[in-house]
Amino acid sequence: METSLREHIEAVMGRKILSANPVSGGDISLAFKIDLEGEPLFCKYHKGAQGFTMLQAEKTGLEAISATGCIKTPRVLHLGKLKISACLLMEYVERGHPSEKNMAHFGEQLARLHGTKQPLFGWDTDNFIGSLPQSNASKQTWPEFYTTERLGPQLRMAFDKGLLSRDEVPGENLMEARLRGLCSETRPSLIHGDLWGGNYLISTEDEAYLIDPSVSYSHPGMDLAMSRLFGxxxxxxxxxxxxxxxxxxxxxxxxxxYQLYYLLVHLNLFGVSYAASVKRILRRFF
Known part of the structure; x- marks a missing residue:
């Protein structure tokens, strides 16, 4: 752990760090389990100009989910800006071994979270999906939101990177028209937004926790789609x-x-190994 980060944490928490050990925290951030004079904490650390903005979006998402009372998230303790980096301190939740009963209860809790509704699709601010920007401008219908705020930006990015050809990128008018006949109707639901297997945990107390959210009011099928994408x-x-x-x-x-969106994100983040899956779904539906 860098000296500046250590000093910042000790200053804001008012205690000495006894140990700081790297832990798995995804592909974007550095992550540490910190022993703060006997209290374990979890620290995410971003270098670079957009680090604070990314961690601020994560903090907002965690607190929005927690506020529903439907499912737990790690308690946020501090969001800090350093000179060219930022850190987010949270309670440390010990990962347990999920049982079938735990997982069934987790599913029930997610369904209740999706029961948190509002009139418009979107979110108060833009945020991130992985390290990519995610636009959340409010829309009245799900086909419009999914077209303009989800598929459209990722398709343009893939084209700009040379990962898709012009002929492989459908126009937004066509996509929205097709989606009107393909998407089930729903009121906007609060979703986690990036619900793969690494973004939840079952604690040693048998409680489900959501982590690393990419929240918005969207179609609840988005969380189900991401959860099914990799097994x-x-x-x-x-x-x-x-x-x-x-x-x-x-x-x-x-x-x-709905998996198309997440596959496009992976295409733009990790390259051509995801192109075949993206192209297959595009051909099928558009």
């Missing part, structure tokens, strides 16, 4: 979700349509 969660999770869901759970075709 899926346990069957108990989906059974629990369906037992508590207030909206109809999307069929597989619609789930695949």
């Amino acid at each position: 899926g969660f346990s069957p108990a999770f989906y059974s629990g979700y369906e037992s508590a869901a207030s909206d109809l759970v999307p069929e597989q075709d619609e789930i695949e349509l």
Whole structure:
């Protein structure tokens, strides 16, 4: 851990750091488990100009989810700006071993989170999906929001990077028109927004926690789509979700349509290995 970060944490928390050990924190941030005179903390650390903005968006998302009372998130303790970096301090949650009962309850809790509604799709501010910017301008309908705030920006980015050709990028008018007939109707739901297997944990106290959110008011099928993209969660999770869901759970075709967004994100972050999956879904639906 860099001296400036150590000094900053000790100053704002008023205690000495006894140890700081690197832990897995994803591909974007450095992450540490800190022993602060007997109290374990989790620290995310971003270098660079947009580090503070990214961590601020994460803090906002964690607090918005927590405020619903539907499911836990790690308690945020401090967001700090250093000279050319930023840090986010949270309570440290010890990861346990999920049981089928835990996962079913997690599914029920996610369904209740999705029951948090508002009139418009979007979010108060733009945020991030991974390290990529995510636009959240308010829209009245889901097809318009999914077209203009999700698929459109990622498709343009992929084209600009030479990952998709002009012929492979459908126009927004065509996409929105097609989506009107493909998407199930729903009121805007509060979603995690990036719900893969690394962005939740079951604690040693058998409680589910959501981490690293990319929140918005969107179609609840987006969280289900991401959860199924790389092998899926346990069957108990989906059974629990369906037992508590207030909206109809999307069929597989619609789930695949929403996976397109996350595959585009992976294409833009990690390159051509995701191109074939993106092109297949684009050909199928547009």
